[in-house]
Amino acid sequence: MVRSHSFELNTAGHDDTIDITPDVKRAVARGGVNDGVVCVFVPGSTAAITTIEAEAGAIADLAECMRRLAPSSIKYKHNERWGDGNGHSHVRAAIMGPGLSIPLSGGEMLLGTWQQIVLIDFDNRPRKRTVHVQIVGE
Amino acid sequence: MVRSHSFELNTAGHDDTIDITPDVKRAVARGGVNDGVVCVFVPGSTAAITTIEAEAGAIADLAECMRRLAPSSIKYKHNERWGDGNGHSHVRAAIMGPGLSIPLSGGEMLLGTWQQIVLIDFDNRPRKRTVHVQIVGE
Amino acid sequence: MVRSHSFELNTAGHDDTIDITPDVKRAVARGGVNDGVVCVFVPGSTAAITTIEAEAGAIADLAECMRRLAPSSIKYKHNERWGDGNGHSHVRAAIMGPGLSIPLSGGEMLLGTWQQIVLIDFDNRPRKRTVHVQIVGE
Numbered sequence: 001m002v003r004s005h006s007f008e009l010n011t012a013g014h015d016d017t018i019d020i021t022p023d024v025k026r027a028v029a030r031g032g033v034n035d036g037v038v039c040v041f042v043p044g045s046t047a048a049i050t051t052i053e054a055e056a057g058a059i060a061d062l063a064e065c066m067r068r069l070a071p072s073s074i075k076y077k078h079n080e081r082w083g084d085g086n087g088h089s090h091v092r093a094a095i096m097g098p099g100l101s102i103p104l105s106g107g108e109m110l111l112g113t114w115q116q117i118v119l120i121d122f123d124n125r126p127r128k129r130t131v132h133v134q135i136v137g138e
Numbered sequence: 139m140v141r142s143h144s145f146e147l148n149t150a151g152h153d154d155t156i157d158i159t160p161d162v163k164r165a166v167a168r169g170g171v172n173d174g175v176v177c178v179f180v181p182g183s184t185a186a187i188t189t190i191e192a193e194a195g196a197i198a199d200l201a202e203c204m205r206r207l208a209p210s211s212i213k214y215k216h217n218e219r220w221g222d223g224n225g226h227s228h229v230r231a232a233i234m235g236p237g238l239s240i241p242l243s244g245g246e247m248l249l250g251t252w253q254q255i256v257l258i259d260f261d262n263r264p265r266k267r268t269v270h271v272q273i274v275g276e
Numbered sequence: 277m278v279r280s281h282s283f284e285l286n287t288a289g290h291d292d293t294i295d296i297t298p299d300v301k302r303a304v305a306r307g308g309v310n311d312g313v314v315c316v317f318v319p320g321s322t323a324a325i326t327t328i329e330a331e332a333g334a335i336a337d338l339a340e341c342m343r344r345l346a347p348s349s350i351k352y353k354h355n356e357r358w359g360d361g362n363g364h365s366h367v368r369a370a371i372m373g374p375g376l377s378i379p380l381s382g383g384e385m386l387l388g389t390w391q392q393i394v395l396i397d398f399d400n401r402p403r404k405r406t407v408h409v410q411i412v413g414e
Contacts, residue, residue: 004379058216095372102237134380
């Protein structure tokens with residue numbers, strides 16, 4: 001059994017981090033699959049998906065670390081070629097990755113209590129994003 | 139066909155890295171699925187799962203790199219708010235990610251010879267962890 | 277329905293980054309699965325798979341960032357023990373991760389227009405790599 005859902009959200013860019021757990025849970029509930037795997041994926045090369053305790057402090061700390069790892073202030077060859085100034089966004093997104101698979105059991109994703117699914121938009125401008133929730137199971 | 143397994147393990151925290159390949163293989167053998175995907179996932183926001191050559195040198199090198207990336211000695215907003223001192227743990231775990239999907243073929247995971255599945259506990263204290271092994275296939 | 281494909285490619289090592297999207301698409305087309313999940317995975321502990329806009333600038337920027345994160349010039353315990361000089365390769369690969377799951381809908385992977393699947397070979401010598409494309413769906 002395969003169920004496909006997607007939802008859209010508007011981000012502010014600049015490492016904007018959005019807790020999408022409620023949206024994913026809604027898709028899972030609608031899907032009617034009890035056991036299997038939930039694949040959460042964001043198309044595009046300047047956003048990423050991971051899990052974190054979605055409280056403002058940890059979210060800010062993660063963004064700060066990604067800025068140390070790939071600062072927007074250094075030179076990027078992508079910027080020299082394309083002039084859109086978001087070389088750092090591409091690097092951060094590629095390291096973090098565009099998606100995540102989560103076990104589904106008895107209709108519930110097996111997340112920790114303080115573990116939320118977040119989308120991080122590393123682009124240097126506001127973006128409209130589509131997130132796909134693909135459920136495979138029975 | 140979906141098979142759900144889980145196992146528990148005790149960690150020492152502080153980047154303790156444990157080769158869970160034997161446990162995952164045992165779950166796969168018990169599951170009786172021949173071909174499909176094995177999703178390995180740790181609930182919680184201060185542990186991560188990846189693959190590495192699980193020899194003591196490479197394991198220490200990876201932990202050392204994660205400590206450079208998100209040192210425990212700098213300020214974290216998470217710590218200011220919650221006082222549990224594990225802001226660096228959250229950041230490291232979110233970057234590495236909580237899970238992994240591995241192809242399953244003829245009853246065997248398609249890992250490399252020197253590639254093991256490891257759980258890294260980035261928390262700042264010993265923890266009891268549950269790892270889920272979700273198998274989808276036929 | 278499960279479909280298993282694999283392909284081989286030769287890399288130059290040293291962060292060589294190869295756009296494998298056409299190979300993965302070919303496997304998907306051959307598989308005949310319309311809806312599900314595509315799991316792309318590289319066996320081995322010194323290569324990784326992610327997505328990025330596969331233009332030369334962004335690819336060079338990502339490699340540059342991984343070299344800052346885990347420079348080949350510092351000491352690695354893996355090198356002291358095994359003498360193969362690729363401690364940095366193991367660390368980079370473990371952080372980026374060996375695989376990726378992508379939703380499949382109507383026979384097409386739900387990638388962004390400028391989002392390609394790449395294999396990065398972090399090893400310190402040319403390698404022959406096998407990539408597995410495991411498709412689970414209906």
